[in-house]
Amino acid sequence: MSQVLVASNRGPVSYALDRDGALTAKRGGGGLVSGLSSIGGRALWVCAALGEGDREAVRREPSRLAAEDTGGQPVRMLDIPLEVFSDAYNGIANSVLWFVHHMLYQTPFEPVFDAGFESRWRHYERYNAAFADALAEEAAEGATVLVQDYHLTLVPGLLRERRPDLRIGHFSHTPWAPPDYYRLLPDSTAAAVLEGVLGADRAAFLTRRWARTFADCCAEVLGAEVRTGAKGELLIEHAGRSTRIGVHGLGADADFLRERSRRPDVDERTAALREQIGGEGRRTIVRVDRTELSKNIVRGLHAFRRLLDDCPQWRERVVHLAFAYPSRQDLEVYRAYTDEVSAVAQEVNDRYGTASWTPVVLHVQDDFARSLAAYRLADVALVNPIRDGMNLVAKEVPVVSDEGVALVLSREAGACAELGADALVVNPYDIGGTARALDAALRMPDDERAARTARLAAAATALPPQRWFLDQLEALEGRPAD
Ligand code: F6P
Secondary structure, three states, X not given: OOOXXXXXXXXXXXXXXXXXXXXXXXXXXXXXXXXXXXXXXXEEEEEEOOOHHHHHHHHHOOOOOOOOOOOOOOEEEEOOOHHHHHHHHHHHHHHHHHHHHOOOOEOOEOOOOOHHHHHHHHHHHXXXXXXXXXXXXXXXXXXXXXXXXXXXXXXXXXXHHHOOOOEEEEEOOOOOOOHHHHOOOOHHHHHHHHHHHHOOOEEEEOOHHHHHHHHHHHHHHHOOEEEEOOOOOEEEEEOOEEEEEEEOOOOOOHHHHHHHOOOHHHHHHHHHHHHHHOOOOOEEEXXXXXXXXXXXXXXXXXHHHHHHHHOHHHOOOEEEEEEEEOOOOOOHHHHHHHHHHHHHHHHHHHHHOEOOEOOEEEEOOOOHHHHHHHHHHOOEEEEOOOOEXXXXXXXXXXXXXXXXXXXXXXOOEOOHHHHHHHOEEEOOOOHHHHHHHHHHHHHOOHHHHHXXXXXXHHHHOOOOHHHHHHHHHHHHHOOOOO
């Protein structure tokens, strides 16, 4: 059984440093953490130290973090020089690659490929090289390495140069831009990212659509040959090598969610939210997102306002619970968006609120138990991203819902490929269309809503994180992984 290494920017644990110098560990959630639990101690997770707490933890334990902090998962955190990390994470990954794949550039946030970009790109290369060096050092002969996401696109290629004996996979958790948009990137950057990913034996995506756009970019930018292999998998031939392309649609973790959402802290928050919603029989439209431009929160609020404008019967009768948790606040464009979300929510409340009704209840402080409480209560879930690799909220709400939920879902979310048949599908730019879908969702008969929720939950849990992870290993290792 070969050793497995996982590499990602954000690891399964993060540390907070208090004034007395004490470190408190907080374990992360997400599909990878659940997925890895299925292979026990066979894996090593290599990640970056993100904040001051993480850096201090690495200084104290430079080789491995304490197993009790990480839930038994061996972790090596890389203390990459701050400027290098910041340029790679903020300056390239979240300002350039994220914007390209989510097709977010628009005035006044336009692409700028100047000398500053070139210097940040060199740091992105150094940050990727630091991961490749650590993986090359840690990997046993013939080990399997699973590299995650747009932060680490160069790692597969760099690692192959250092360790040709390894089996290397890359997984993209974002969409992949179509060629015309991808080619906004300077030519050398566009080629370097694709060639980096093609350094893997297998590159995998959340949906067929993103796999296809990646292949199209390889063909157009690199002149690579795209073929369909014997098992129907896409194969990309470039520079004398062949990379297999896979698709694994990460699902919700039903066992975890059902157990977690029935705990007392969630019950308490459910009661508190009911109080905030107020009004006998009032309906709820719920959204839960990181406050991030691709999530399209502002247009969602405009659609809610349009619902109140056009359908006066809903005034006083519906509350929009909008949980918008701050994200990537080192970047001005994300901070400005966070402010805009609050301002628009306030505008709606100023226009329509009454002494006994607050139309939009906006919460910005991250609280997973409260999110689960909102999932339980939701009559309608609004998931309207401009573009999204998958969107797990769309998959989690139907699983947790107490009495059935109508899902209003963007056609641009990866999840739409699996859930579209039972969701009310919207164009995320179309505010009027989204408002009409909200109205239809609120008016959906109870029996129809219950039947759709059952089918949504079944589709959403078809590939739970443990299976999602093992499928990738099996495909990469060419045999069943156990
Ligand atoms: O969607 C890509 C992704 O890496 C997710 O896997 C994750 O939830 C999100 O971005 C987190 O971003 P950050 O680490 O910048 O908070």
